[in-house]
Amino acid sequence: MCSVDFMDNTLSMEEQAIADRIQELKAELGEDLLILGHHYQRDSIVMHADFLGDSFMLSQKAAESSAKYIVFCGVHFMAESADILTDNDQHVILPNLRAGCSMADMATLNEVEIAWKEILDQSGLHDPIDREHPEEPVNDGKAYLVPVTYMNSSADLKDFVGRHGGVVCTSSNAEGVLNWAFERAGPEGAVLFFPDQHLGRNTGLAMGIAEDRMPTWTPGMGAMGELKGSRIVLWHGFCSVHKRFTPQQIEDFRQEHPDGVVVVHPECPKATVELADTYGSTQYIRNYVAGLPSGSKVAIGTEINMVARLAREHPDKLVECLDDEICPCSTMYMIHPAYLMDVLERLVDGEIPNQIVVPEDVQAGSLMALNRMLAILK
Ligand code: SF4
Numbered sequence: 390m391c392s393v394d395f396m397d398n399t400l401s402m403e404e405q406a407i408a409d410r411i412q413e414l415k416a417e418l419g420e421d422l423l424i425l426g427h428h429y430q431r432d433s434i435v436m437h438a439d440f441l442g443d444s445f446m447l448s449q450k451a452a453e454s455s456a457k458y459i460v461f462c463g464v465h466f467m468a469e470s471a472d473i474l475t476d477n478d479q480h481v482i483l484p485n486l487r488a489g490c491s492m493a494d495m496a497t498l499n500e501v502e503i504a505w506k507e508i509l510d511q512s513g514l515h516d517p518i519d520r521e522h523p524e525e526p527v528n529d530g531k532a533y534l535v536p537v538t539y540m541n542s543s544a545d546l547k548d549f550v551g552r553h554g555g556v557v558c559t560s561s562n563a564e565g566v567l568n569w570a571f572e573r574a575g576p577e578g579a580v581l582f583f584p585d586q587h588l589g590r591n592t593g594l595a596m597g598i599a600e601d602r603m604p605t606w607t608p609g610m611g612a613m614g615e616l617k618g619s620r621i622v623l624w625h626g627f628c629s630v631h632k633r634f635t636p637q638q639i640e641d642f643r644q645e646h647p648d649g650v651v652v653v654h655p656e657c658p659k660a661t662v663e664l665a666d667t668y669g670s671t672q673y674i675r676n677y678v679a680g681l682p683s684g685s686k687v688a689i690g691t692e693i694n695m696v697a698r699l700a701r702e703h704p705d706k707l708v709e710c711l712d713d714e715i716c717p718c719s720t721m722y723m724i725h726p727a728y729l730m731d732v733l734e735r736l737v738d739g740e741i742p743n744q745i746v747v748p749e750d751v752q753a754g755s756l757m758a759l760n761r762m763l764a765i766l767k
Contacts, residue, residue: 407726409436412687422736423456423597424729425471427463429669429692429721434462434729440698443671444470444540445559449763451475454572458482458736460725464490468745469544470557473755481745482736484728488682488720488723490541495626500608501536504624505553508606509534512616514579516553523573526763532577534622535570539563539585541628541755544582544747544755551754553577558759560655561670563592567621579619581606584626590755593653595622613692631656631733634690636664638711642688651711652677653690661690671695721760741752 415437425447435441440450444467450679451459451471458473460482461468466489473479487580489652490700514534517523527533531760534556538546547557558566571582574692574738579696586605593603598621604614607625616622634657642649652674653665667677671691678687686707689696691709694717718745735742747755 397695400433404726407438407730408433410734411726411730414730414737417737418458422460422733423450423454423458424460425450425462425467426673427467427716427721428695428698430462430724431694431722432698433726435698437726438462439618443559444560445561445670446672447471448540448559448759451481452763454479458741460484460729460731460732464488464493464720465745466493466541466543466713469747470540470759471760472745472747472757473544473547473752473759480741482732482741482743483724483745484732484743485725486722486743488718492539492626492628493541493543493585496538496542496546496624498543498549499547501546501583503625504606504608505534506550507611507700508581508622509615511612512579512619514574517555517573518553520554524757526572527575527578531575532579533574534579534581535574536581536583537566537570538758539588540584542584544751547758548751548754551756551761552756555758556765557671557758558762560588560679561672562762562765564596564654566762567588567592567596569761571620576610579622581622581624585628585656585660586608586623586625587627587631587658589621589623589657590644590659590670591657594659613761629658630692631690632658633714634658634661634711636660638690638713639664639688641712643707646686646707649686649688649707650681651688651690653711657690665690672702673700678703678706678708693723694721 392487424438426435426441448470449559452474458480467479468483515531536553538550540559570731602620604612604619605623638653646675653668683705688709688711690711730740
């Protein structure tokens with residue numbers, strides 16, 4: 390197991406000077422500014438966030454905010470969602486424009502549009518876009534294909550999903566969202582779930598859907614498995630961070646700590662999720678660790694910044710990362726405090742730097758898909 394001690398959160402003199410300047414700039418911008426921080430951000434960013442959360446919670450905070458400037462310390466798709474959910478006179482800023490998500494990049498609009506047509510042709514399912522109210526539960530006896538995209542996807546895919554009667558999900562509400570989608574697909578219908586195959590498969594299995602009813606779709610190759618009779622068609626994407634957690638790591642931890650427990654994120658592969666004691670979203674993992682009695686030993690399968698923070702928050706428990714190697718999300722890590730300071734300096738100077746603007750023609754469908762998600766409880 391990797392020790393989390395390596396993630397020293399004490400600041401060097403230079404880092405402290407940056408932190409102090411960020412605080413001054415925050416004070417100067419006052420209520421015009423909201424800083425959102427994802428759990429996978431480093432501590433020297435999180436310390437400045439008004440809210441720390443997962444993508445679901447942060448999208449709610451963005452939607453509720455009236456701040457003029459929303460600085461999103463996360464990755465590109467999160468800032469896009471915040472822009473969609475906020476008013477036109479609010480500005481969403483990503484401190485480093487190169488902070489993307491490798492999983493989100495695994496599904497492009499062009500690929501999904503091609504897959505959509507091919508799956509409809511091969512499965513005999515109908516497109517919800519042909520119904521007058523595709524967002525209503527189906528009552529015409531037909532079987533539909535309903536698109537569901539994970540939050541970790543580009544805005545143009547969310548727009549596609551919204552226009553085709555579908556919905557966005559996060560790792561904290563995937564089951565509720567799939568239930569919603571099945572009511573719109575009909576008892577013989579199916580869901581196209583993208584981009585993360587693991588979240589889709591793990592959630593489907595937890596809902597009692599047999600694995601042979603969840604074929605995987607790879608662009609250029611088509612379906613691995615039978616489309617006819619399928620319940621969830623899984624896009625082939627994955628998270629390069631969570632893919633690293635393996636059953637062997639769990640066995641090694643249990644050998645060392647027979648009384649320990651293991652909690653992993655649902656973006657981990659099926660075999661890892663099945664062997665873990667429990668699994669859930671970043672917020673679920675935080676609550677789970679907090680609820681363990683003092684003296685507990687827990688190994689966690691998720692991003693290292695969050696694991697390291699949990700270890701520091703719970704010094705009375707042994708908190709370890711499942712992976713021997715350090716496993717930060719490389720794109721989340723691109724949000725360095727110097728970038729945050731830079732965008733705040735420029736805001737104070739009257740400039741609007743690194744603004745994320747989702748084009749008007751993409752906003753309508755994306756907003757529908759996001760609002761449908763926000764209306765669905767877990
Ligand atoms: S942890 Fe994985 S899914 Fe999350 S932003 Fe990083 S690459 Fe994307």
